[in-house]
Amino acid sequence: MTQNDTFLAAAAALLGPRGLTCDPDLLAPWLTDWRGRYTGAAIGLASPADSGELARLVALAGEHNVTLVPQGGNSGMSGGATPDASGASLLVSLRRMNTIGPIDLENRRVTCGAGVVLQNLHEAAEAVGLRFPLTLGGKGSATVGGLISTNAGGTQVLRHGNMRSQVLGLEAVLADGSVYSALTPLKKDNRGFDLKQLFIGSEGTLGIVTAATLKLEPARADRRVVWAGVESIQAARALLLHAEKAVGEALEGFEVIPHPSLEAVFDYAPDMRSPLEGAHEWYALIEVVADAADAPTLGERVETMLAEAFESGLLQDAAIANSESQAEAFWGLRETVPMAERSKGPAMQHDISVPVEKMPDFITDAIARVEAAYPGVHAVAFGHLGDGNVHFHVISPPGSERATWEASDGKAISRFVHDLVTQWGGSLSAEHGIGQMKVGELQRLGDPASLGLMRAVKSALDPKGLLNPGKLLPLV
Template identity: 45%
Template structure:
């Protein structure tokens, strides 16, 4: 690294915006899972878009790689520097302004460092809804949500982050700023450039602000946890929920017993609403503005009972009961982290293939490692499964040794069914090479062409997404 780069960064951004002490860097060079740990020459923390542009320009002129970072809650190592210590981590945590909220146009424009929960709360204060909902919403940031094309529990109704973004402001690898913060629903004036940066994981530029879609508030929620005999039953319930709920259907989540046991063990205050163990559970929610949500939920449950697709149900009778049911779903990831080592797979399949996938892959994996624990949960409505593998504490070394064979078995089954090995967590370094191996040569060539066109020197988040 050129000797004067840090001096130039300090002189333009301020001494407090450039961190170099090991103790200060520690939180920025390891990912949330603890699996990826790197090193960096410095962490740069600009306070605005102009500061980000200056930092990127100075690093590019010096030939130094830049690793953009938001809330650092990712699961694939996408915001973690490598171990060479030659790069600069560019943290967006100080870009925390809500620039504009327009309840008439149903838009909100926020900077990249704004925490997702803060956007939700700002929308609520204006009588609107920002529907993106994740387990990490109290710490993940909008810039990271854009960079990974975040999904979450409401994709069934509202779509991915890609569907919620109207415009972006992006600092390009050469330090120029593209102002694409257009709040327009219709704009056919050329390539939809914002889509290049959504899901690009900071490899094409640094997202500094976004204009997002808002929706009418849905103050009435009807929520139920049901027991299911199989994944096939969960898939069969989906048309009934759509038939009765229509546009009210917001979530249809799947949880297996292994996942629920983790939460019951590690989440304080969690309890089993049924008392008797079942193999599969489904969490469903209708959301709207009137009693219609309760009426349609009851009708959907009645139809599912009559067809013997569900065996039991608990309906939330209060906001506190709703929160306790959702805690059983949203606490899985954190509980699994506390429980110990695991191998995480975030896959998508055609919905009709979910049951066969689970039936085929589970026995294949257990044959490779008999004491394997299959922690399975996800979003039935969009075909996304978090198919995670765990083992008893005394077999964690065995689990790590078998990780390659286990993951190949999962990915092979996904690929043969026309699925995706990354649904909503991104590729980062964790899945970069595997994803490339399942893409066609044409697709890989197109991705490299885009990368080379926008980042010809390869300095934006190198080693991520594209091999």
């Protein structure tokens, strides 16, 4: 019997038939990331029922030197939850830890398991007149644990911040099998380091998140969704500043889409229609929301905001959604952009950020420089202008073969884009994490002091390197 066989026998005894499988057919769906970019192998798939089982499993893995790859909804964008090809790791699913605790209405918070699906959390909060203010395209599969581990963003970061801002308390299993438990939130706690912050955004490399206490917000009583046409990305930034001044914290979303991306949407989904009659260089998708107290004046405030923007020459045309279905249709245009861009052919997709005030000039400069350096490509930027994060896609020349182009020019283009982002004081990963996709680029461009600190923390908490090997931190 091999060491892995001994470990698996002990793990099976610990977890039972529901908690461990080595069946290749059952393993297969979880060994490839949802984008199909990464495929690995594993000795098995563990699905512990609670943090106690997981803690014992992690301790057992430590005794046998078995590496562990935690996985939530398998909806990440950087291959952070996919094992490598060695087949030496155990995949650990948190999906059975899907309990949503009683919602504290008075304090607007809830404690839930790492396996809770985001959409289910939304529905639970909405059922009692509250909401969880983070959403993204993969809400039907993304889990709380994955969102925490990647510090996920989304379309509401402008007002509410990313996942880090929603976490009041946290529980995680450490690499030695001990349990860090800090689920009870305290408004003031000055006992040293805020340790829960170590695990948020660490992609399962320091500990495996098992539960969290999350902040909730009052239910949205009304909203206005606006589709506006502007003459330039600089004008879009000016419109954003105007909107922030006009409606303050009621401004919940501000997305930008260039005209070529909107045309790509119509090519991809011919049934979709533009909210405006004419064409514009750029479009802004604006969402303004109100709770029950402010709902009666919401429409008037939005109309005033737009009227003043017209008078100031900040926008060329605008349409306000006149129903929830039309509001969803406006958002549908934005959410279809990634699929539409992919349909145009191979593309290098970059999730980048620079200081918010620099983003318009960065987009203008970066597009011109990329297209000049790599003739035949088409660069586009779209996304969350309000929080300084756009998705910068470089689409290959027509007729390019995906694998060949991505391995040659595509790889060089990504280095070029990341160099530009670094020169502008930005980040090569705004909301999708490092995973295995950007490990080399983080090592190449990351601040040496920051990388040294991260390695020191990793070494202290996981000296054997058992947790999610090959992700986030460069292998040393």
